[in-house]
Amino acid sequence: GQQGDYTSILLSSPAPGVTQITLNRPKALNALNSTLFHELNAALRNLSSDESIGAVVLTGSDKAFAAGADIKEMKDKQFAEVYKGDFLAHWTELSSFRKPIIAAVSGYALGGGCELAMMCDIILASPTAVFGQPEINLGVIPGAGGTQRLTHAIGKSRAMELVLTGRNFSAQDASDWGLVSRVVSEGSVVDEAVKVAGKIAGKGKLAVQAAKEGVNSAYELSLAQGLHLERRLFHQLFATNDQKIGMTAFAEKKKAEWTHS
Numbered sequence: 001g002q003q004g005d006y007t008s009i010l011l012s013s014p015a016p017g018v019t020q021i022t023l024n025r026p027k028a029l030n031a032l033n034s035t036l037f038h039e040l041n042a043a044l045r046n047l048s049s050d051e052s053i054g055a056v057v058l059t060g061s062d063k064a065f066a067a068g069a070d071i072k073e074m075k076d077k078q079f080a081e082v083y084k085g086d087f088l089a090h091w092t093e094l095s096s097f098r099k100p101i102i103a104a105v106s107g108y109a110l111g112g113g114c115e116l117a118m119m120c121d122i123i124l125a126s127p128t129a130v131f132g133q134p135e136i137n138l139g140v141i142p143g144a145g146g147t148q149r150l151t152h153a154i155g156k157s158r159a160m161e162l163v164l165t166g167r168n169f170s171a172q173d174a175s176d177w178g179l180v181s182r183v184v185s186e187g188s189v190v191d192e193a194v195k196v197a198g199k200i201a202g203k204g205k206l207a208v209q210a211a212k213e214g215v216n217s218a219y220e221l222s223l224a225q226g227l228h229l230e231r232r233l234f235h236q237l238f239a240t241n242d243q244k245i246g247m248t249a250f251a252e253k254k255k256a257e258w259t260h261s
């Protein structure tokens with residue numbers, strides 16, 4: 001079945017077209033070690049080629065989305081080893097996943113846990129969520145996007161304060177600053193994320209993929225380049241059946257039956 005031989009993640013199917021990945025190292029507050037990340041990457045690779053899946057929810061436990069990179073695993077590593085092996089490079093695989101992935105965050109999302117959430121497309125937060133980039137307290141700095149994605153999301157002054165002091169911040173702060181799309185009621189963050197994922201999974205997959213590519217390009221390109229890419233993606237969708245299906249269904253007051261082609 002879907003679960004495969006994974007030990008550090010759990011896979012489930014909470015709604016049609018949706019896979020839920022639950023980080024599952026409860027004793028270590030889901031600290032992100034290399035086994036967990038290799039399993040996560042393998043699961044995402046399988047989901048990429050699974051035509052039946054339209055969106056993914058990534059979550060942890062009530063206590064911790066993830067308390068960061070596994071400090072015990074990395075504490076004795078030497079420069080030559082991490083540099084030659086490009087330590088953490090494999091973490092970036094998630095950011096090239098082409099289907100929407102929604103982080104449902106309860107409890108601690110610290111260091112690599114905050115960075116992992118930020119690699120997702122949408123973050124929903126429980127009121128219990130605690131975010132932070134505490135790496136400065138360990139004698140290092142964020143190594144998987146914390147200085148970059150956090151700065152893009154909340155601005156330089158706030159990102160600087162958080163990265164330089166290592167202090168945590170609340171779900172409400174994360175929401176006020178635009179890091180998360182919203183704070184939901186306690187105990188409902190996974191259900192809410194599944195609802196959003198289910199809604200997305202009901203859309204035409206080609207348009208969804210193009211939409212994700214377009215929004216993500218806003219972080220990579222100049223405005224002129226981004227607008228150009230957006231218009232070309234928009235034009236390209238006129239080569240799909242789903243564009244004809246969607247617009248015809250509107251004109252005929254019917255429900256679109258997407259063919260994802």
Ligand code: CAA
Nearest residue numbers: 027028029031067068069070071072110111112142143144
């Ligand atoms: N790595 C390894 N183990 C971790 C861990 C981590 N990041 N976070 C928690 N654990 C382990 C603890 O060592 C403890 O294990 P034992 O029971 O074997 O002692 C277990 O999880 C439970 O943790 P605590 O007893 O500490 O639980 P708590 O409720 O008292 O505190 C916490 C919770 C505040 C989150 C605390 O665990 C903590 O500060 N964790 C570390 C947070 C951190 O510094 N994260 C950044 C990591 S560096 C990084 O992520 C680099 C990067 O950019 C990629």
